[in-house]
Amino acid sequence: QQQVKQSPQSLIVQKGGIPIINCAYENTAFDYFPWYQQFPGKGPALLIAIRPDVSEKKEGRFTISFNKSAKQFSLHIMDSQPGDSATYFCAASYYGGKLIFGQGTELSVKP
Amino acid sequence: DGGITQSPKYLFRKEGQNVTLSCEQNLNHDAMYWYRQDPGQGLRLIYYSQIVNDFQKGDIAEGYSVSREKKESFPLTVTSAQKNPTAFYLCASSIDPNTEAFFGQGTRLTVV
Numbered sequence: 001q002q003q004v005k006q007s008p009q010s011l012i013v014q015k016g017g018i019p020i021i022n023c024a025y026e027n028t029a030f031d032y033f034p035w036y037q038q039f040p041g042k043g044p045a046l047l048i049a050i051r052p053d054v055s056e057k058k059e060g061r062f063t064i065s066f067n068k069s070a071k072q073f074s075l076h077i078m079d080s081q082p083g084d085s086a087t088y089f090c091a092a093s094y095y096g097g098k099l100i101f102g103q104g105t106e107l108s109v110k111p
Numbered sequence: 112d113g114g115i116t117q118s119p120k121y122l123f124r125k126e127g128q129n130v131t132l133s134c135e136q137n138l139n140h141d142a143m144y145w146y147r148q149d150p151g152q153g154l155r156l157i158y159y160s161q162i163v164n165d166f167q168k169g170d171i172a173e174g175y176s177v178s179r180e181k182k183e184s185f186p187l188t189v190t191s192a193q194k195n196p197t198a199f200y201l202c203a204s205s206i207d208p209n210t211e212a213f214f215g216q217g218t219r220l221t222v223v
Contacts, residue, residue, distance in 0.1 A: 009151065032209045043201055043214030044154070089153060093208040096161070098169065099144065103153040 004092050006102025013080055014110050021105045022074045023090035030092040035064065035075050036101075038087045047088070048075075080109045114138065117202050117215035124189070124196070124222050132187045132218045134202035142207055143185040147171060148199040148217075157200075160185055161207070189220065197222050 006023045013019045023033075034049035050057045050064045050073065057064045061078040077084055090102040115136040124130045136143065142161050146154040156169030160179040174193025179185055185204075189196045199219050205212040 006153070034211065036214075041217070043203075043216050045214065046211045049211065095207060095209045097208050098156060098159050098167075099203075099205070099208050099212055100156065101146070101154040103151070 004090060004100050004102040006090050006105060008105060009103065010106040010108075012108045012110065015081060017080050017109070019077050019080055019084075019107055019109075020074055021088055021090070021107075022072065023092075023102050024070075024072045025092050026071065027092070027094075028071070029094045029097070031095070032093045033064070033066065033073050034091050035062075036089045036091065038089065038104075044089060077107075080107075082109050082111050085109050115202060115204050115213050115215040117200075117218050119218060120216065122218055122220045124220060126222055127191045129188055129190050130220065132189070132200055132202075132220070134185045134187065134215060135183055136185075136204040136213075137183060138204055138213060139182070140204035140206055140213075141182070142205045142212075143179070144203045144205075144212065145169075145175070145177065145185070145187045146201045146203065148201055154201065157187065159208075196220055 004025050011019050035047045036044035037047045038044040048059045048062045050066050052068050063076040066073045085108050088105045093099040118133045144159040145157040155171050157175050158177040160166035176188045201217045202215045203212040
């Protein structure tokens with residue numbers, strides 16, 4: 001029940017495309033859903049996060065869509081660029097709990 | 112500079128030896144975490160601490176130990192009981208689990 005399931009494992013898109021990464025969770029106590037971006041050999045860095053009181057959040061070219069009833073959330077990257085090529089992780093937590101990560105999606109944006 | 116510092120960046124260990132990975136933060140964060148990263152398996156939680164002198168096991172604690180004697184420091188010891196210790200280890204901290212976690216640059220441990 002503590003798991004966060006992420007798909008796909010890898011994704012290849014052309015420059016300008018809109019990659020979509022999906023995550024699903026079971027624990028209804030989760031109330032914080034961040035996305036992290038990681039470049040090779042580096043630690044992950046927060047990209048964008050959402051709480052369940054909203055269904056969508058945009059920051060620049062990155063959008064989170066959140067479906068509370070389905071217990072799913074997804075990351076959309078608009079007008080993707082080669083510099084967006086990285087590994088993306090979704091995560092979930094609740095106050096007083098622990099931060100649980102999905103398995104990661106390796107994104108490659110071709111020029 | 113405020114941040115979270117892991118050292119060393121690369122570490123080599125002989126089989127049967129214990130080794131300690133350092134993690135220090137000057138962000139005044141209460142919560143600290145250790146994750147292990149293997150290819151294709153994401154980040155798996157080893158231990159976490161929400162306050163000084165208290166810590167809890169994560170999903171893969173066997174073969175690892177931690178201490179939290181100071182707010183700023185959360186060292187991880189990889190013991191000889193850990194069967195497959197070669198991995199990339201990441202330390203993180205946050206004000207609490209429900210806010211942004213800041214990660215260090217990681218320590219790559221190789222058993223030789």
